[in-house]
Amino acid sequence: MQLSTDFPARCGTRLVGRRAECAVLDRLVGAVRSGEGRSLVVHGEPGAGKTALLDHLAKQAADCRVVSVVGVQSEMELAFAGLHQLCVPMLDRVEALPAPQGDALRTAFGLCPGAAPDRFLLGVAVLGLLSEAAGEQPLICLVDDAQWLDQASAQVLAFVARRLVAEPVGVVFGVRPGCTELAGLPELAVGGLPEQDARALLDSVLTGPLDARVRDQIVAEAHGNPLALLEWPRALPVAELAGGFAMPGALPPSDNVEEGFRRQAEQLPVRTRLLLLLAAAEPTGDPALVWRAAGALGVGAEAAGPAVAADLIRLGARVRFRHPLVRSAAYRSASVPERREVHRALAEATDARLDPDRRAWHRAQAAEGPAEEIAVELERSAGRAQARGGQAAAAAFCERAALLTPDPADRARRALAAAQAMYGAGARDAALNLLALAEAGPQDELDAARVCLLRGQMAFASGRSADGPPLLLEAAGRFEAVDARLARETYLDALSVAMFVGRLADRVGMTEVAKAARATPSAQRGTSASHLLLDGLAELIADGPAAGTPVVRRALRAFRDARLPCTRDEQLRWLFVAVRAAHEIWDDGAWQDLADRQVRLARDEGALSVLPLALSQRVFVHLHAGEQAAAGSLVAELTAIREATGHPLPSYGAMSLACWQGRGQDAARLVETAVEEATAHGEGIGLSLAHHSASVLCNGLGRFEEALASAERAAAYPEELGHSHWSLVELIEAAVRSGQPARAQAALERLTVSTGSARTPWALGVEARCRALLCDGVGDDEAERRYRESIAHLSATSARAELARSHLLYGEWLRRQRRRADARVQLRTAHGMTEAMGMAAFAARARRELRATGETARKRAAATRPELTPQEAQIARLAREGLSNPEIGTRLFLSPRTVQYHLGKVFSKLDITSRGQLRGVLPAGPDEAAER
Structure with missing residues (x-):
């Protein structure tokens, strides 16, 4: 460089x-x-x-x-x-x-x-x-x-x-x-020069007369390429230029200016060409290094003269070529033995202590055949590149090491390492070729399992998600015989991938993975948090909530309290699964704690490949708590990540937020987009979430038949953790309101299998509300008791959105019982909560019910200040939370200077002068609104 x-x-x-x-x-x-x-x-x-x-x-x-x-x-x-x-x-x-x-x-x-x-x-x-x-x-x-x-x-x-x-x-x-x-x-x-400018450029470098026919030919065939116009006069003899004897075939082709440089180099003395080749093969431009290598080849300082005179190279504080194509021409025109010779000289001239990686690379380029010593050196370079985060460099070193390895077993092992590095660098095709090389050599059972594991990981990452679980399951089975720890980790990997694939699995799904993991010998089962999590989920999926819930609860306790070994790397790797397990067993305390920890850990470790998933999970925790503004803040951060990285990320968080807010057409569009993205990526979890969100939207808007259809689609696959149970709750409300109690009763029977095993306040509160909905014909006392029970349980949780809906349903029931005064109490509470949370559709539903009792509830007055852009609002919220400009910049991939620029615009629009005033002018969150 x-x-x-x-x-x-x-x-x-x-x-x-x-x-x-x-x-x-x-x-x-x-x-x-x-x-x-x-x-x-x-x-x-x-x-x-x-x-x-x-x-x-x-x-x-x-x-x-x-x-x-x-x-x-x-x-x-x-x-x-x-x-x-x-x-x-x-x-x-x-x-x-x-x-x-x-x-x-x-x-x-x-x-x-x-x-x-x-x-x-x-x-x-x-x-x-x-x-x-x-x-x-x-x-x-x-x-x-x-x-x-x-x-x-x-x-x-x-x-x-x-x-x-x-x-x-x-x-x-x-x-x-x-x-x-x-x-x-x-x-x-930058295209070709217009003809007039092309002629002017050509004339500017001519040192003598030029035959008009030759000029016309050069201009026409150069197609306005400036370098071709500058170099062709150098490539043709003066007599041909002046006399017009140059034939078309004598002119360098316009699409290969490099050829002209190659011809110039060919006319130089042998030792000068060797010096040019040395300089071309040494990319740092270090003249001392070039001259040390030249000395080893018997090339003296006088060899530089012809190349400098031809203006092909400049030797000063740095070695510089007239144009990059001169370097390319000098290197490409050399024979393979000549290239090896100069790389060998450069390797010997490079300090092994100060620049071991470049020395190893030169030695590899100089090798005529397999060389174990060089392969070992390349492996060390790969390790250093990997430690610095240079995946592509590590992959290149590993690949070359494999190709230079004489022993077939070692070659296969190094090819596998190279494939893993190529996969990490995003070079999937190269990784597949190296995997084939690894499989072609002798393999022990451990390496065969690793090949299978990598194929499964690559299948999932490439969008062929359904191919991931069977390959990972096969890898886990192979690991069982040689490494119990890796077997357990791979089973959990397979289970995690199966969770994503969900209903779109065509061969192996969560149930098959769970049964295989549960069948592992008890001697292999450890006491770490991740091993407990695997055992609990396997029991939960294969045998049901009654068997699995206690073990999952112990695993979550281990992740939360660190009573069992649980490293930061282990948490980064498995917290996604733990967070899903928490809402599967209706433990909103663990759900909130672990989702928050996952985000903090991803930020602290700079694990921005993990952060989008962690933020998405945290969005749903905020929605559960009725914290719409906080959820919106994270959705904005996810948008910033998408824009900054250029990588497409599913818009599940934005979709769910829009549905909970009841934003009609906008929410429906996001649901449609999420369904398309989930189908394209092979993510059944995305389909379930999209249908569940649509059922929330339609229940809020009072479109109960549509809500019922969406909820049934979301709940159709019970093995899809969490979303299936949540959707049963929406299904029951929609079915009762649609006059289809039998479908609601069937859903309740499924729901109570889960809530009855969990017995948490969240689970009991939701179950009681669903039972209350189905109390028509059973008796008024039973219905009222269930509604009050639901409110009492949910009041002890962070489930404020569910609590608000219980107040709303209770108020609706009281109004139908003609108990208007009692109904108003519940409906006012529901309206105040949903309005403060930003659950606009449910708030409108509460207002309609209040009007039916003879009372009018007013919507909160809209702000009259100039509207902040989404990015300004996001920065303002983070500043309001006390984050510094560098901290905000890190979250939103902006420089502190840009953060300050946006804050200046925020202050101007809100008519304030300091960060301390943000708390008084920005919309309050639900907790603060309740305090006021």
Whole structure:
């Protein structure tokens, strides 16, 4: 990777044409000077003039700090190589970042040991670092040949470019077409020059007369490619240019300017070509290293003369090529033995202590065949890359190590490690090829199980979710004979995946996994929290709530109280399953505690791959508690994650929030989208949740027949934990209101199997309300007793939404009993609670019932202040909770400077001057509303 702070023009020529393109770049610099963040992808074919435009940008930004990086193809395998070069001049500002961000940067750059940082946490850290560096002087970051950045650097820089808002930072990429990492960023396409500009550029480099026919031919065949226009006069003899004797076949093809550079290099002396090859194979541009290697090959300083005279290379503080295609031509034109020779020399010249990974890579490129010593060295490099979070680099080292391994069994083992690293880097096809290589060699039972495990994980992650459970179940069975701990973990993995697949399983579902896990020998069963969780869920699913609930309860206690061994890694891995188990056994205390812990742990560890799932689960806890504003805050955070990462995330939280709020058409649209997403991803859990949410929406709106249909679809698969039981509650209300008590009674019988085993206040409160609904014809006293029992139980829980609905149903029943005064008491309570919670449809239902008793309930007056944007509202809520700007920025993937920018707009709209005033002007949550 080449680093420069002045980004000099490579050819010494003036920029011809490109007025429109220059205007775009000039506007970008102007915006950065005024304090606005900007990003741009300048893309075009090789030789189109991208680098010349970046040169122009650097000159226009003379009053800014300009830092640049040039991607080098041979360095694509070194983790964070590009990012390191960009950030080196600013590392003195790392101390200003929040501790998790600073630690992530230091770990990624190998400056300190630590767990591999999440790439999105690293992205926030780099964003903060650039923002800090721009505090004194506007900052322009130029990234040329971005298609050759290492994957880790490309992902982080693309992330940063998407989050620039109010910091005086510009990030501009020069790239060839087809770089998917930068998709979605603002673009500037660089095509061929118009004919008039093409002729002017060609004339600017001619040193003598040119036959008119040759000029016309060059201009026509160059198709406006500036590099072709500049290089072709060098490639043709002077006599042919002047006399017009050049034939079409003598001209380099316009789509391969590299060929012209190759021809120039071929005319150089042998030792000069060898020096060019050395420089091309050594990506750091370190002249001392190049000359040490050259000396080992018997190449002296005089060999550089012809290459410098031909302006192919410059040897100064850094070794620089006139154009990246010169480097490519020098390397590609060499024979395989020549490449091995220079890599061997470079490996010997590279300090094994200071740069072991680059030395290992050179040794691997120099190897003529299998070499165990080099394979071992590559394994060590892979481990270092993995520790820094460079999955793609680790995968490349592992793959090369496998290919250089002489022993078939060791080769299979290393191929499996390479496949795992490739899978972690997102290269699924390469991972599958390496898995095939692993399976082709001799395997013991442990490695065979690991292959099966990886295939199952890849199937689930790739959208073929239904293929995951059977493969994971097979892997767990194989592990049983060799590693009981791995067998248990894999059974829990299989159960977790089966939970997602749910009703869409076509071969192996939750019941099959549960029965297999339950059948494991008792000697294999441990006492850890995760092992208890597996035992409890297996019993719960295979034998029913009566058998499984006590064991699940013990597992949840272990996760909550740490009475049994439960590491942070174990919690990060299994809390999703534990949270689902908590609401399956109607334990809302454990549900709330564990969901909150999962979010906090994901934030503390910077585990942003886990955070979206944790936030989604926390949304449902807030909805359960009637905390609509808090749920909305997390939904907004999930939206920020989706925008920042560019990864599609299911919109289940937004859908459920809209349904509980009764937002009619908007909610229905989100339900439809969720059904489509769940079907496409093979997530039966998403289908269940979508139908359940639709039943809540329709019950709130009083569309009971629609609610009944949705609830029956949601509850049709009892093995789908949690959502099935919740949907039975909606089904019972909808069926009773639709005049179909038999269907409600059947649902109640199913529900009480679960609530009767749980016997928690939440379970008993919901069951009592459902029984009250079915008391028509049984007696008024029984119905009233059940409603009061429901309210009493739910009042002892966090289930405020359910409590409000019990008041509403009780009030409706009292009104039908013509007890208007008593009905008003319940209906006022229901209306006040649902209105404060934002449950608009249920609040409207309570108002209608109150009107029927002769009383009018008024809606709360709407705010008259200017409306905050969703992002402003989210930032204001987090500031109201006491979070600092850096903490808010970390949550929303923004720089602290951008957070302050949005807070300024919030203060202006709300007519306040400090954060302390936010509590008085923002809508209160339900708990605060109750206190007032």
